[in-house]
Amino acid sequence: MRRSFSAPVLIKTLVAAVAAWTIATAPAAAETRVPTSQMEISLGFVPLVKQAAPAVVNIYAKRVVQGRVSPFRSDPFFGNMFRDFGSARPRVQNSLGSGVILSGDGIVVSNYHVVGGATDIRVVLNDRREYAATVLLSDEQSDLAILQLQGGAQMPHLDLRDSESVEVGELVLAIGNPFGVGQTVSSGIVSGLARSGAASGQGRGYFIQTDAPINPGNSGGALIDVNGRLIGINTSILTRSGGSNGIGFAIPSALVAQFVDQARAGNSVFERPWAGIVGQPVDADMAGGLGLSLPSGVAVADLHVLSPIGAAGVVVGDVITEVDGAPVNTPAEMLYRMSVAGLGGTAAMTVFHDGVERAVDVALTKAPDSPARDPRRLGRGMVFEGLEVVTINPAVIAEFNLPMRASGVLVTGAGAGGGRAGLQRGDVLLAVNGTEIATSAQAEAALRAAGRKLRLEVLRGGRRISMRLRF
Known part of the structure; x- marks a missing residue:
């Protein structure tokens, strides 16, 4: 039987239905709700962009x-x-x-x-x-x-959010000036964390991965969350075609905060804690031999005699699985965790040793700059005029990314004379005319006393080279 309703009754019924649907679908006050339509996303980003773009x-x-x-x-x-x-x-x-x-x-x-x-x-x-x-x-x-x-005051600025709280799947915006066309905003999500060694260029370390388009000119721009807080600095994109259809990488805000602190303290060069180890990721084959149930952590392959990690009792063959409670799976990730902890304190590391897990506290210190690097530059009239050398020490090893047990004298500048002879920046001088050299002063003296014939022993890219020269 067909029923009919008067207009007032029909209106009351519709209002009640809408109210019931609204109550059933409305999120709690403190609940984070994923937008359900493109319209919601678009409208939601408008105030966010107005807030963040000026900075x-x-x-x-x-x-x-x-x-x-x-x-x-x-x-x-x-x-x-x-x-x-x-x-x-x-x-x-x-x-x-x-x-x-x-x-x-x-x-x-x-x-x-x-x-x-x-x-x-x-x-x-x-x-x-x-x-x-x-x-x-x-x-x-x-x-x-x-x-x-210069002269900036009362500037618009963004607040830093601790990047350790960022999760995969969060909505993000990338703001920058791609291709010089003017300020542009693109959206995406956090598609990965703990990406190390994946970005292009000189940057090495730990990155936040995003699918928000990043193009030339976006470098240095902001990656922000839905509350307008900075979670990363866009640095590069990994793409096969050369376009923006790739994955982008951002430097986490936790590291940015350390840079700001050191800049305000008067540092002109960033100082990071020194690990003093050679590490490698643990794969499935290594995990079985080390007694680990899962392939995780960083295996210690070598230690410098002055390494603070070695001083804490870690030995070659141990596996570092956590730093300050965060899991680490690559050397770059471990160094990142140490860097965001800052200098002067300690880092709590979890170490797997002979089938037993234990905790150690590692001092966060700079690489020792001793013995003195004693930079020397060969003067006019010498066989290698303009050649610049320093004595290798832990600070030099860290600065030039040398092998952990490197020793001898490092070429920091070939100059005109050294360049003609085939020497290159980064070469390690081991011996001159059969005499081993350990310091820059010994290298200068040996080259000053050299005659018309010269024999050099040089380490380059892990290979020992013998160079015979006649003047």
């Missing part, structure tokens, strides 16, 4: 790059004959990137590859205000740089 800036940097130097420049005979051959003609190189203002007094973070070596840096805000900037602290290995705006 993301465009960076224009200029650096002077020297042209190639003539190999005959210092030669007494060929120098005049080939005076204009390969002459060093400086040229100006421009770079474009992004940055993020982190404080009201104009502290800005960007990538090293955007501002490294720059002689002139201009920072342009979203409202077109323009400021000169100077680099307070930079580090090529981490690909981070901290800048100070």
Whole structure:
């Protein structure tokens, strides 16, 4: 039998149904709800972008790059004959990137590859205000740089969120200046954590992975969460086609916070704790031999005699599985955990030794710069004029990424004379004319006393090379 309703009754019925549906589907006040439509996502990002975009800036940097130097420049005979051959003609190189203002007094973070070596840096805000900037602290290995705006006050800025709380699947926005077209916002999710050794360029370490499009010019820009807090600095993209259809990597905010602290403390070079070990990831084959139930952790393959990890009782063959409660599976991840803990304190490490798990406290200290590196530069009239050498110590090993047990004398600059002879930056001098050398002073004395015949023993890329020269 068909029933009919009057208009008032029908309206009351519909209102009650809508109210019941709203109560049933509404999230609790403290609950995080995933947007259910593209419209919700779009509307939800509008206030977020208005809040965060003013703190993301465009960076224009200029650096002077020297042209190639003539190999005959210092030669007494060929120098005049080939005076204009390969002459060093400086040229100006421009770079474009992004940055993020982190404080009201104009502290800005960007990538090293955007501002490294720059002689002139201009920072342009979203409202077109323009400021000169100077680099307070930079580090090529981490690909981070901290800048100070000149005359900046009451600047818009982003708050840092502890990147340790970031989870895979979170919605994120990438804000930057791709291709120089102007400030652009792209959306995505956090698609991975603990990515190490995957980014391109000089940056090495631990990254947040995202599928938010990142293009040239986005470098140094912000990766923010849905509350407008900075969780990472966009640094690169991994792509097969060269376009934005790849996966992006961002440097976590926890490391950025350490950079800001050291810059405010007056450091111009980032100081990170020294591990003093050679480690390798534990794979399935190694796990069985080490007695581990799962392939995890970093196996200690070698230790420097002054290693703070060694001083805590760790020996070759042990496996480091956690640092400060966080699991580590690669050497880069372990060093990242030590870096965000900072210098001066200790890190609690979980170590697997002979089938037993134990905890050790490791002092977070810099690599010892002793014995003194004693830099030397060979003067005019010597066989290798302009050659620059230092004595190898733990600090030099860490700075130049040398083998853990490296010793001898490191070539830090070949100069004109060393370059003609085939020496390269990064070579390790072991012996001169059959006499072993251990310090830069011994290397200088041996080369000064060399006659017209010279025999060098050099370590290059792990290979020992014998060089015989006649002058």
